[in-house]
Amino acid sequence: xxxxxxxxxxxxxxxxxxxxxxxxxxxxxxxxxxxxxxxxxxxxxxxxxxxxxxxxxxxxxxxxxxxxxxxxxxxxxxxxxxxxxxxxxxxxxxxxxxxxxxxxxxxxxxxxxxxxxxxxxxxxxxxxxxxxxxxx
Numbered sequence: 001x002x003x004x005x006x007x008x009x010x011x012x013x014x015x016x017x018x019x020x021x022x023x024x025x026x027x028x029x030x031x032x033x034x035x036x037x038x039x040x041x042x043x044x045x046x047x048x049x050x051x052x053x054x055x056x057x058x059x060x061x062x063x064x065x066x067x068x069x070x071x072x073x074x075x076x077x078x079x080x081x082x083x084x085x086x087x088x089x090x091x092x093x094x095x096x097x098x099x100x101x102x103x104x105x106x107x108x109x110x111x112x113x114x115x116x117x118x119x120x121x122x123x124x125x126x127x128x129x130x131x132x133x134x135x136x
Contacts, residue, residue, distance in 0.1 A: 002102065002109055004134040005119040006127065013119040014041065014085055020117060021083045022046050030080025033072065037090045054090055062101035065091045069105075073112055080114060087118040095122045099130050 005013045005020075018041055024032045025048055034045055037055040045051060052072070059065045073079055088095065109116055124132070 001115050002105055002134045003115070003117045003136045004131060005117065006122050006124070006135055008123055009121050013121070017083050017085050017117060017119045018044050021049055021081075024049075024081050024083075028080060031076060031078045033079060033082045034085070035082065035090075036085045041085070059091050062091050062093055062098055066101055066104050066108075069108065073108070073114070079112070082114060082116050084116065084118045087120045088122065095120070095126055095131060096128050099128065102130060102134070 005016050007013050018034075021032060021034050022045060025046060031050060032048065033050045033052060034041075035052045035054050036042075037053070039051075039053050042051050042053075054065070054068065057068060059068065069082070072082070084090070091101075105116055108114070118134075120131075122131075124135075127135070
């Protein structure tokens with residue numbers, strides 16, 4: 001399953017995704033990963049969360065980021081949830097350039113039974129139709 005927390009800059013998306021990440025351990029089995037583009041929120045997360053600073057790995061496209069996610073999953077079969085903050089900023093892309101990524105992410109989610117939660121700075125009117133079905 002894929003969920004997208006969306007809204008304009010400053011609308012509370014990051015606080016919401018951090019709260020969801022910390023709550024993921026309540027009655028949950030499996031590893032939880034939080035991916036961000038810097039270390040700014042590392043200490044806001046529970047110590048059980050595997051924090052990944054993807055900004056250190058030079059992501060420049062959704063294709064590279066998809067490969068990055070596959071690498072994470074290939075080395076840990078116990079991952080149950082992955083939270084990704086500031087998705088568009090992280091992969092340096094506009095919302096209308098992500099259809100391939102979301103199709104592949106949905107396949108990955110179904111194959112490995114993983115919940116992906118992304119925060120994305122975009123308004124309802126800016127989001128393509130294929131993304132809107134994931135909005136929460």
